[in-house]
Amino acid sequence: MAEMEIALQAAKKAGALLAERVGKIERLDYKGAFNIVTDVDRASEALIIQTIFDAFPDDDFLGEEGGLSADALSSIASKKTATSNNRRWIIDPLDGTTNFAHSYPFFAVSIAFEYDGLIQCGVVFNPMADETFAAERGKGAFLNGKPLKVSSIDQIDKSLLATGFPPDTLKSFDDNMATFKMLTNESHGVRRDGSAALDLAFVASGRLDGFWERKLSPWDIAAGSLIVAEAKGRVSNLEGGLLDMSTGHIIASNGLIHDDIVSSIARAAT
Numbered sequence: 001m002a003e004m005e006i007a008l009q010a011a012k013k014a015g016a017l018l019a020e021r022v023g024k025i026e027r028l029d030y031k032g033a034f035n036i037v038t039d040v041d042r043a044s045e046a047l048i049i050q051t052i053f054d055a056f057p058d059d060d061f062l063g064e065e066g067g068l069s070a071d072a073l074s075s076i077a078s079k080k081t082a083t084s085n086n087r088r089w090i091i092d093p094l095d096g097t098t099n100f101a102h103s104y105p106f107f108a109v110s111i112a113f114e115y116d117g118l119i120q121c122g123v124v125f126n127p128m129a130d131e132t133f134a135a136e137r138g139k140g141a142f143l144n145g146k147p148l149k150v151s152s153i154d155q156i157d158k159s160l161l162a163t164g165f166p167p168d169t170l171k172s173f174d175d176n177m178a179t180f181k182m183l184t185n186e187s188h189g190v191r192r193d194g195s196a197a198l199d200l201a202f203v204a205s206g207r208l209d210g211f212w213e214r215k216l217s218p219w220d221i222a223a224g225s226l227i228v229a230e231a232k233g234r235v236s237n238l239e240g241g242l243l244d245m246s247t248g249h250i251i252a253s254n255g256l257i258h259d260d261i262v263s264s265i266a267r268a269a270t
Contacts, residue, residue, distance in 0.1 A: 002055070003113040004121045004136055007089075010051040014044040014093055014109045015127030022128075023103050038101060044093035048111060052089050062218060063091040088114045092219035095124075096195035110197040112222035122223025124201045133201035135223075135230035141204050150233040150254035151206035156183075156264070159209035159257050162191040162199040166215040176214055179268040183212075186264060196250075200224025203252045204231035210253035210261050212238065218245040228252045238265050 018040065027039040045063050052059065089111065094100055096107030105128040112122040124133040133148070135141040141148040153159050161183055165176050184190045191208070193199065196216055202208040204227045225235045225243060234255040235243050240262040243250060251261050 001121060001136060004123075004134065006052055006055045007111045007113060007121060007123045008132065008134065010048045011109045011111050011123045011125040011132070013051060014048050015125045017044055017047060018094060018100065018107065018109065019127040022100065022105075025101060038094075038097060040100065041094045041097055044109065045091060048091050048093055048109070049089075056087065056089075058085055058087070060088040061091060062088055063093065086116045090114055090119075090219050090222040092197060092217075095197040095220060096193075099194045104194070106193045106195055106198060108195055108197045108201070110219060110223045112219075112226065114222065119222055119226045122226040124197045124223050124227060126198060126201070131201075133204060133224075133227050135204075135227040137226065137230070139230070141227045141230035143201075143205055148204050148227070148231040149206065150204060150228070150231050151209050152256070153209045153254060154256040156186050156257050156260040157188075159187045160189060160191070160207075161187050161261075162193065162202065162208050162211045164192060164194065164196055164199070164213040164216075179212070179265050182268045183261070183264050186260075196220040197224045200228050200252050203233055203254070204228045206254070210251070210257055212251045212261055212265065214238070214249050216248035216250060218248075220248070221245060221250055225250065225252065234258045236262070238262070 021040045025038045025040060049061055092110040094107060095110050100107045109125045112119050121136045131143060133143055163176060163180055180190060196213055197220060199211045201224055203211050222245060228235050233253060235252045237243055238249045238251060253261060
């Protein structure tokens with residue numbers, strides 16, 4: 001599909017920018033106590049939006065940083081010929097900003113295309129490893145063009161998991177610590193590497209057997225959730241029901257240990 005071609009093009013352009021700017025941040029701002037944004041986040045988002053706009057000028061965008069200036073966004077809006085066409089791009093120009101700010105090489109570009117409320121295609125690009133995880137609805141998932149499939153681990157005590165923590169951990173009761181401890185004790189281990197998009201891509205590729213996190217945003221999980229599903233994995237909310245991107249609570253797994261993760265999360269909450 002044409003949208004996939006543009007998503008890949010935009011992700012590669014943005015990824016090249018990120019790779020070139022590692023260790024070269026010019027401005028760092030705080031959106032919260034531990035939630036940061038850099039000039040590179042904004043430049044990456046501007047590059048992605050402009051690339052997509054050039055191909056699909058009537059489409060809408062949901063992105064994390066507001067990478068384009070107000071004047072530029074106004075200019076794009078004025079050129080649209082359709083007020084709403086049920087087409088939306090969900091963009092994280094730099095998933096793993098804290099990692100990037102410390103030159104820790106685990107961050108990604110995430111781009112998803114949504115039509116009528118369903119994600120149709122998604123790309124997660126890891127620029128430091130030159131890895132492109134991609135999927136189209138109903139057509140499977142791929143890593144650098146080769147088919148992806150989730151792992152076959154069917155026991156939680158033999159699994160490798162990943163999670164993350166919300167930026168409001170200091171003031172939030174629902175901070176994930178109890179679940180982290182429980183699943184660490186029940187599995188081979190729980191990794192916490194700071195990029196939900198890459199964690200989801202790693203579940204899809206079988207490098208991880210499961211992942212859960214709370215309070216994520218749609219741009220963190222839109223592309224990755226489709227990639228997991230198309231790699232024959234399972235994606236749900238924390239109770240095992242339908243994923244609601246607006247809440248940001250997610251479990252993704254190979255499907256075989258999914259109910260075990262749901263059960264552990266429930267027990268940790270009691």
